[in-house]
Amino acid sequence: MPLIAGRLGRIGLPVVAAAVALAFAAAVTSAVLAATGANPLAAFRQMIGYGSQPDSVVNIINRGTTYYLSAVAVAIGFRMRLFNIGVDGQYRLAAMLAAAFGGFVALPPVLHQAAVIVVAALVGGLWAGIAGVLKVTRGVSEVISTIMLNFISTGIIAFLLRPNLFAVQVQGSNNIGTPPIPPSGRVPGFPLTGASIQVFGLVLLAVAVGVAFAVLVGRTRFGFDLRAAGLSPSAAVASGVNVPQMVVATMVLSGAVAGLLGMPQLLGDSFTYALDFPTGLGFTGIAIALLGRNHPVGIAFAALLWAFLDQSAQILDLFGIAKEIVIITQATVVLSVVVVYEVVHRFVLAQQQRAVGEQLGADERVAGATA
Amino acid sequence: MTQTQPDTPAPGESAPPAVELRGIGKRFPGVVANHNVDVTVRHGAVHAIVGENGAGKSTLMKILYGMLRPDEGTIAIDGETVAFHSPADAIARGIGMVHQHFMLADNLTVLENIVLGAEHLHGIASGARRRIAELSDAYGLGVQPDRRVEHLGVGDRQRVEILKVLYRGARIIILDEPTAVLVPQEVDELFGNLRELQREGLTVLFISHKLDEVLAVADAITVMRDGTTVASVRPSEVTARELAELMVGSELPVPELRESTVTDVPALTLEGVSVLSAEGRALVDSVSLAIHRGEILGIAGVEGNGQAELVEAIMGVRPVAAGRVLLEDLDITGWTTRRRREAGIGYIPEDRQRHGLLLEAPLWENRVLGHQTQPPNVKRLGGWIGGWVDRLGARRDTRRIVETYEVHTPGVDVPATSLSGGNQQRLIVGREMTGSPRVLIAAHPTRGVDVGAQAAIWGFLREARAEGLAVLLVSADLDELIGMSDALYALCRGRLVARVDPATVTPEELGIAMTGGMPGAG
Numbered sequence: 079m080p081l082i083a084g085r086l087g088r089i090g091l092p093v094v095a096a097a098v099a100l101a102f103a104a105a106v107t108s109a110v111l112a113a114t115g116a117n118p119l120a121a122f123r124q125m126i127g128y129g130s131q132p133d134s135v136v137n138i139i140n141r142g143t144t145y146y147l148s149a150v151a152v153a154i155g156f157r158m159r160l161f162n163i164g165v166d167g168q169y170r171l172a173a174m175l176a177a178a179f180g181g182f183v184a185l186p187p188v189l190h191q192a193a194v195i196v197v198a199a200l201v202g203g204l205w206a207g208i209a210g211v212l213k214v215t216r217g218v219s220e221v222i223s224t225i226m227l228n229f230i231s232t233g234i235i236a237f238l239l240r241p242n243l244f245a246v247q248v249q250g251s252n253n254i255g256t257p258p259i260p261p262s263g264r265v266p267g268f269p270l271t272g273a274s275i276q277v278f279g280l281v282l283l284a285v286a287v288g289v290a291f292a293v294l295v296g297r298t299r300f301g302f303d304l305r306a307a308g309l310s311p312s313a314a315v316a317s318g319v320n321v322p323q324m325v326v327a328t329m330v331l332s333g334a335v336a337g338l339l340g341m342p343q344l345l346g347d348s349f350t351y352a353l354d355f356p357t358g359l360g361f362t363g364i365a366i367a368l369l370g371r372n373h374p375v376g377i378a379f380a381a382l383l384w385a386f387l388d389q390s391a392q393i394l395d396l397f398g399i400a401k402e403i404v405i406i407t408q409a410t411v412v413l414s415v416v417v418v419y420e421v422v423h424r425f426v427l428a429q430q431q432r433a434v435g436e437q438l439g440a441d442e443r444v445a446g447a448t449a
Numbered sequence: 450m451t452q453t454q455p456d457t458p459a460p461g462e463s464a465p466p467a468v469e470l471r472g473i474g475k476r477f478p479g480v481v482a483n484h485n486v487d488v489t490v491r492h493g494a495v496h497a498i499v500g501e502n503g504a505g506k507s508t509l510m511k512i513l514y515g516m517l518r519p520d521e522g523t524i525a526i527d528g529e530t531v532a533f534h535s536p537a538d539a540i541a542r543g544i545g546m547v548h549q550h551f552m553l554a555d556n557l558t559v560l561e562n563i564v565l566g567a568e569h570l571h572g573i574a575s576g577a578r579r580r581i582a583e584l585s586d587a588y589g590l591g592v593q594p595d596r597r598v599e600h601l602g603v604g605d606r607q608r609v610e611i612l613k614v615l616y617r618g619a620r621i622i623i624l625d626e627p628t629a630v631l632v633p634q635e636v637d638e639l640f641g642n643l644r645e646l647q648r649e650g651l652t653v654l655f656i657s658h659k660l661d662e663v664l665a666v667a668d669a670i671t672v673m674r675d676g677t678t679v680a681s682v683r684p685s686e687v688t689a690r691e692l693a694e695l696m697v698g699s700e701l702p703v704p705e706l707r708e709s710t711v712t713d714v715p716a717l718t719l720e721g722v723s724v725l726s727a728e729g730r731a732l733v734d735s736v737s738l739a740i741h742r743g744e745i746l747g748i749a750g751v752e753g754n755g756q757a758e759l760v761e762a763i764m765g766v767r768p769v770a771a772g773r774v775l776l777e778d779l780d781i782t783g784w785t786t787r788r789r790r791e792a793g794i795g796y797i798p799e800d801r802q803r804h805g806l807l808l809e810a811p812l813w814e815n816r817v818l819g820h821q822t823q824p825p826n827v828k829r830l831g832g833w834i835g836g837w838v839d840r841l842g843a844r845r846d847t848r849r850i851v852e853t854y855e856v857h858t859p860g861v862d863v864p865a866t867s868l869s870g871g872n873q874q875r876l877i878v879g880r881e882m883t884g885s886p887r888v889l890i891a892a893h894p895t896r897g898v899d900v901g902a903q904a905a906i907w908g909f910l911r912e913a914r915a916e917g918l919a920v921l922l923v924s925a926d927l928d929e930l931i932g933m934s935d936a937l938y939a940l941c942r943g944r945l946v947a948r949v950d951p952a953t954v955t956p957e958e959l960g961i962a963m964t965g966g967m968p969g970a971g
C-alpha cells in the first residue's frame with residue numbers, strides 16, 4: 079500500500095495533475111470561445127486537423143526543441159529554488175556572440191559546430207554566473223539581477239550588432255546580422271515524409287541535454303546536493319553542502335543550457351544572428367518548466383503541447399477566431415497544473431501518512447498480543 | 450502495572466465539578482487521538498493532566514477549548530452540558546488557554562497585547578489599564594502594562610498570557626506545558642502565581658510531563674496514555690516514579706552512565722572559541738574545553754545562551770571569530786562542514802525537521818544526507834559531479850539502520866515526514882553513528898521523543914561511548930545532562946560559567962549555575 083502510494087506519488091501524480099489541468103484549460107477555452115460566438119468543438123477540430131499536417135508537425139518539433147531547452151534551463155534553477163528569469167537575455171547574448179564567432183572563424187566541419195555550441199554555452203553560463211556571484215557575495219536576489227541582466231544584454235547586443243563591429247548587411251534587405259555561418263558550421267536537418275521543411279538536427283542536442291539533466295539531478299552527488307538545497311536549505315547546510323558554491327554552480331549550469339537555446343535555430347535555419355532572431359523564448363520556458371513540474375520528461379511533453387498550441391492556432395484566423403485564444407489555454411493550463419499538483423500532492427502525502435500509521439498500528443497490535 | 454481508579458469526587462463535595470469530560474473520543478485519519486477519556490476537575494483545584502508526548506493531552510485540551518470537536522462523548526461545565534464550536538464559545542463559558550508557544554506580538558506593549566481582540570470589554574485606554582492593574586494585583590502577577598513584549602523574559606511573557614485569559618473573564622485556565630520553557634527558578638514563580646489563582650477560586654488545568662513539578666503543585670492528577678485516561682490519583686498517594694510508570698505503562702528508563710570509559714586522549718578541543726553576532730556581540734565568548742575519547746561532555750544552559758551557536762561553530766556552519774577548534778591534533782578551525790563530517794564528526798541537530806531531515810524525501814535519501822560523500826551512499830567519488838549516488842547501497846544501509854535502531858516504518862521509500870518524531874530521531878541517530886565517527890555533537894537528542902525512543906537513544910550513546918566515541922551533549926533536560934554526562938559545564942551568555950560534577954550536582958544547583966550564580970561545586 080505505501081509502495082503503491084509512493085509509485086503514484088512519483089509517476090502517476092504529475093500525469094493525473096496534467097490531465098486534470100488540461101481538461102480544465104480546455105473547458106475554460108471552450109467557454110471563452112462560446113462566449114465570443116464561436117463553436118468550440120469546430121475550432122478544436124480545425125486546430126487538431128491543421129496541427130497534424132506534416133509541415134505543422136515539423137514546426138511543432140522545432141519550436142518544441144527550443145522550448146524544451148529553455149524550460150530545462152529554468153528547471154535547473156527551480157530544483158534549487160533559484161528563479162532564473164534571465165534565460166531570455168542569456169540565450170540572446172549567447173546566440174549573438176556564438177553566431178559572430180561562427181561567422182568569423184574558419185574551422186573544419188564538426189569542430190566548427192562544436193566550437194559554436196561551446197561558445198554559446200560558455201557565454202550563457204558566464205552571464206548567468208554574474209547573478210549567482212552577486213547573490214552569494216552581495217545578497218542580491220537572483221530574480222532582480224537576472225531580469226536586470228536581460229536589459230543589459232539587450233544593450234550589449236545592440237552595441238555589438240553594428241556594421242564595423244559584428245554585423246554586416248543581410249543580402250537583399252535592410253536587416254543587419256552577424257556574417258552568415260559557412261556550410262562547414264551548419265547542422266543538417268532530418269526530412270519528414272510529406273513535409274516541405276526539415277526537423278532541426280539539433281533536436282538531438284535537446285535530447286542529450288534532457289538526459290544529462292535527468293542523470294545529473296537524479297543520480298549524482300552534485301544533483302543530490304542541489305535537490306537537498308532546494309528541499310531544505312537549512313538541512314543542506316547542516317549536511318555540509320556549500321550552499322554559496324552550489325548557487326553559483328547552478329546558475330552557471332542553468333545559463334549554459336540557456337545559451338544552447340538559440341543553437342537549433344541558428345545552426346539549422348538562420349545561420350546568422352540578425353535583428354529578427356526570435357526573442358522572448360526565455361519567458362515561455364518558465365511557464366513550460368512549471369507545466370512540466372521541472373521533470374525532464376514532463377518538460378518534454380509540456381514543450382510539445384505548448385508548441386502544438388502555438389502552431390495549430392494559426393488556422394483559427396482563417397475562421398474569424400482570434401488565434402490569441404490559445405494564450406488563454408496556455409495560461410489556464412499552467413495555473414491549474416500548479417494548483418492541481420499541490421492538491422494531489424497533499425492528498426498523496428496524507429495517504430502515505432495514513433498508510434504508515436495503519437501499518438505501525440497493526441505492528442503494535444501484533445506486538446501487544448504476543449507480549 | 451495499570452491501576453485504574455474510579456474517578457468519583459471525594460465525599461462531601463456537592464457542587465458540580467468545574468469540568469467533567471465523559472467518554473471523549475477523537476479520531477484523525479488513521480490515528481485515534483483520544484478514546485474513552487474521562488476527566489473530572491473540581492472547582493478551585495489545580496488539576497494536572499500528565500502523559501507522554503503523543504498520549505493525547507493536547508488533543509484533549511483542544512477539544513475542551515473548542516479548537517477541535519469530539520467525535521463522541523460529552524463536555525459539562527459546572528454541571529451543564531455544552532457543545533463548543535470555536536474557542537470563542539469556550540471563552541464565553543469562562544475557559545481560557547495559555548498555549549505552550551506564546552501568542553504575543555513582540556512589537557506591542559503588554560497592555561496592547563492584552564487588549565488586542567478584547568477591545569469591547571474595557572476599551573483600550575484607562576478602563577483597560579485599570580482592569581489590568583486590578584487583575585495583576587489580585588493575582589500577584591506583577592505585570593507592567595507599558596513595557597514592550599520584546600523586552601520581556603520568558604517568565605514575564607507567560608504572566609502576560611495568563612493575564613490575557615483572566616482579562617477575558619476566564620474562571621477555568623488551561624496551561625499547556627507551561628514549564629517547558631522555564632528555568633527552575635521561574636517554575637517556582639509560576640507555581641506561586643498558580644496558587645494565587647487557586648486562592649481566588651479559579652480552576653487550573655495544568656498539562657505536563659514533568660512529574661516532580663506536577664507532584665509539587667497539583668491537587669489531583671489524571672494520567673493519560675495512548676489516547677485514553679488510565680488513572681486518576683492524588684499527589685499524596687503516589688511517587689514520581691509510580692506516576693511515570695503509569696504514564697509509560699512499563700518500567701522507566703533512567704539516564705545514567707555505568708563505569709567510566711573516559712580516557713585522557715582528547716578527541717575534540719576548543720581553545721578560546723568565540724562567535725560573534727552580525728552586530729559584533731559575542732554569542733559565544735572564549736569557550737575552552739576538551740572532550741576525550743569515551744567521554745560525554747554535557748553543556749547546560751537556558752535556551753539562547755550560546756549553545757546553538759557553539760554547536761554551529763563546531764560544525765563549521767558558523768564562522769569562528771577567535772580561537773581554535775582541534776579534532777585530535779588537527780586544527781579544523783577553517784574547515785568546511787563537509788570536511789569536518791568526512792573527518793568523523795557526527796551531528797544530531799537540535800531541530801531535526803529543519804536541520805536534520807529532508808521531510809519530503811524518502812528515508813533512504815535522508816540516510817544519504819550529511820554523508821553524501823561517503824560510501825555506501827556514493828561510488829566512484831570525485832569529479833565536479835562528486836560521484837554517483839549509490840541508490841542500492843544507500844537503500845540497503847538504510848534498511849540496516851531501520852533494523853538496528855528500531856525505526857518503526859513500513860519501508861525506506863516513505864517520506865521522512867510520515868514518521869513520528871521519535872522514529873525520525875532514531876533514524877538520525879543511526880545515520881550519525883554510522884561510519885565510526887570520532888566525535889558526536891548531540892544537540893537535544895531526546896527532545897520531543899517518546900520514552901521508548903529516549904531510552905533507546907541513551908542506550909546508543911552509552912554503547913558508542915564505551916567504544917571510544919567522544920560526545921558533546923547539549924540539552925535542556927537537566928536530568929538527562931546530569932545522568933548522561935561524564936563532565937558537565939554551564940553556559941550563560943556565551944561563557945562557560947561553571948563546571949559541576951554530574952555525580953553530585955542536583956538539578957536545582959545546576960539551574961542556579963545556568964543563570965550565572967555559583968553553585969557549591971567548583
